[in-house]
Amino acid sequence: MKDVHMPNDVELITIPGNWNFDYRYFAGETASRFFAELKNSRRIMGTRCGKCRRLLVPARTFCEACYVETVSWEPVGEEGTLEVFTIVAAAFPGMPPPPFVIGYVTLDGADTSIANFIKGVDLSDIHAAGKSLLSRPRVRTVFSAEVQGRITDFHFELI
Amino acid sequence: MSRRAAVVGVGQTQYRRRHSGRNTAELVREAVTAALTDAQMDLDAIGLVVGGVAPDALAGIDHVDMGSIARPGIPYFRVNTGGATGSSAFLAGLTWIAAGRCDAVLVVAVERMGHAVTAPKVFNSIFDPIYERDISLSTLSMVALRATMMIQKYGYTLEQWAHLAARNSELSLLNDTLESPRRFSAGDVLSSGVISWPIHKLEIGPVSEGACAMVIAAENRVGSRPAAWIRGASGLSDTYEMGSRISRAEGALVDVVTLRRCAAQAYRDAGVVDPAKEVDMVEIHAACASSESMGYAPLGICAPADGPRFLDSIVDGTARIAVNPSAGAQAANPVSATAMIRIAECALQIRGRAGRRQVDGIRLAVATGQGGATQFSTAVVLGAEPS
Numbered sequence: 431m432k433d434v435h436m437p438n439d440v441e442l443i444t445i446p447g448n449w450n451f452d453y454r455y456f457a458g459e460t461a462s463r464f465f466a467e468l469k470n471s472r473r474i475m476g477t478r479c480g481k482c483r484r485l486l487v488p489a490r491t492f493c494e495a496c497y498v499e500t501v502s503w504e505p506v507g508e509e510g511t512l513e514v515f516t517i518v519a520a521a522f523p524g525m526p527p528p529p530f531v532i533g534y535v536t537l538d539g540a541d542t543s544i545a546n547f548i549k550g551v552d553l554s555d556i557h558a559a560g561k562s563l564l565s566r567p568r569v570r571t572v573f574s575a576e577v578q579g580r581i582t583d584f585h586f587e588l589i
Numbered sequence: 590m591s592r593r594a595a596v597v598g599v600g601q602t603q604y605r606r607r608h609s610g611r612n613t614a615e616l617v618r619e620a621v622t623a624a625l626t627d628a629q630m631d632l633d634a635i636g637l638v639v640g641g642v643a644p645d646a647l648a649g650i651d652h653v654d655m656g657s658i659a660r661p662g663i664p665y666f667r668v669n670t671g672g673a674t675g676s677s678a679f680l681a682g683l684t685w686i687a688a689g690r691c692d693a694v695l696v697v698a699v700e701r702m703g704h705a706v707t708a709p710k711v712f713n714s715i716f717d718p719i720y721e722r723d724i725s726l727s728t729l730s731m732v733a734l735r736a737t738m739m740i741q742k743y744g745y746t747l748e749q750w751a752h753l754a755a756r757n758s759e760l761s762l763l764n765d766t767l768e769s770p771r772r773f774s775a776g777d778v779l780s781s782g783v784i785s786w787p788i789h790k791l792e793i794g795p796v797s798e799g800a801c802a803m804v805i806a807a808e809n810r811v812g813s814r815p816a817a818w819i820r821g822a823s824g825l826s827d828t829y830e831m832g833s834r835i836s837r838a839e840g841a842l843v844d845v846v847t848l849r850r851c852a853a854q855a856y857r858d859a860g861v862v863d864p865a866k867e868v869d870m871v872e873i874h875a876a877c878a879s880s881e882s883m884g885y886a887p888l889g890i891c892a893p894a895d896g897p898r899f900l901d902s903i904v905d906g907t908a909r910i911a912v913n914p915s916a917g918a919q920a921a922n923p924v925s926a927t928a929m930i931r932i933a934e935c936a937l938q939i940r941g942r943a944g945r946r947q948v949d950g951i952r953l954a955v956a957t958g959q960g961g962a963t964q965f966s967t968a969v970v971l972g973a974e975p976s
């Protein structure tokens with residue numbers, strides 16, 4: 431910019447601001463039933479696409495690939511395979527204190543993977559822990575003592 | 590494409606952590622003016638402006654583009670596909686020329702994330718609030734999740750990514766759009782600390798502000814202007830749900846099916862049969878070294894199983910193709926603009942205007958864009974000749 435606008439002795443002004451809105455996210459009927467199954471029956475349910483026959487987990491109203499409504503509700507196994515993961519090792523605002531593990535698990539019977547925390551992993555050595563989880567280990571669903579109808583009602587632990 | 594078109598102007602501000610000396614409109618105008626000057630065109634010649642701004646919340650202004658990009662008297666719309674915003678804006682602008690609605694389009698993308706005191710918190714609000722946000726997913730952990738699959742499936746190592754990051758940091762010293770390039774060694778990367786295993790701190794592109802603008806002209810307006818001809822341009826979307834993309838029949842999560850398919854389409858349009866032999870240069874949009882390597886095979890510049898070896902050939906300088914001569918998004922990653930910058934860098938190289946980072950003999954170049962945790966992919970093929 432030209433000097434006419436930017437004399438050297440002008441102090442650059444920074445105006446403080448914030449953007450802190452509250453929301454309520456409407457889960458809709460399908461996710462509400464999924465959460466009710468977690469809370470009332472401590473089980474994870476999927477919905478099946480009548481066209482491609484995939485069992486979608488967590489439950490979806492429609493198959494995103496075929497764009498048709500799913501046709502049935504089915505429970506999946508309590509165990510599954512840890513497909514991909516990461517060990518979050520640095521602190522971020524609004525997140526749990528590090529280190530913690532998150533990953534996508536394909537539960538037995540499901541055709542898609544579901545994200546959640548992976549607990550019970552020895553994280554004293556991050557690199558060793560990372561390498562040990564690369565083998566796509568088997569995991570088990572563990573429900574919290576207190577359930578409230580949220581995705582955090584359960585997590586996964588290595589078998 | 591129904592009408593031939595070319596990039597005839599490129600304008601970029603410097604990319605830096607904070608542009609505290611410019612408001613957003615000033616930043617945009619700087620890039621726009623530079624692009625018009627490069628194109629030897631007046632703003633009156635422009636028939637459409639397409640703006641690219643990713644989440645408003647990064648800038649903390651709920652209408653960043655309305656206050657900074659729209660110019661009275663010219664049609665305008667905005668595009669947002671996350672990290673692919675800049676290249677998606679380019680594709681959108683191109684459609685107007687292809688359809689004959691106008692002869693010259695200005696595309697401009699601006700990133701204002703320096704406003705955000707806690708930018709990661711804004712990034713993490715992109716995730717599904719119903720099923721996923723409570724799991725503390727982040728844009729970084731999305732990269733890390735894919736990286737673990739690349740180790741599992743193709744045998745990449747953390748050391749290889751560290752060497753790639755160091756190689757890119759070396760290149761960044763030649764890029765005059767970067768205010769403060771960071772040079773570091775592979776050892777520095779490996780000792781910089783793990784942010785989200787297997788990703789190290791220094792592997793990740795820095796917080797960056799800046800604006801990029803380009804002028805696209807129909808063939809009848811190119812004249813004697815130095816031109817980078819748009820030989821192919823394609824964009825594809827995928828499902829948001831990462832859990833649905835882990836292991837599909839058409840390809841695993843890290844095989845980036847959308848990128849593979851839109852690259853194939855762009856090559857078909859460009860008449861490229863064997864990209865590994867014909868393409869001179871690629872600009873892969875990737876904020877981390879691991880995600881850069883995820884782009885090689887979908888672009889057809891190496892076979893999927895050869896990815897790690899191809900990475901080594903880039904690091905040791907024996908690769909035939911120039912990969913990210915700008916140093917890529919690992920050197921500067923102004924999210925809204927970053928995918929447009931990849932196209933701009935290809936255009937500069939083809940037009941012989943890349944300054945100290947100019948590579949000799951670039952006649953065919955490919956730029957990619959990736960947005961929304963690889964939900965959106967774009968591929969643009971530029972050439973020195975119209976066909």
Ligand SMILES: [Zn+2]
Pocket residue numbers: 479480481482483484493494495496497
């Ligand atoms: Zn289906």
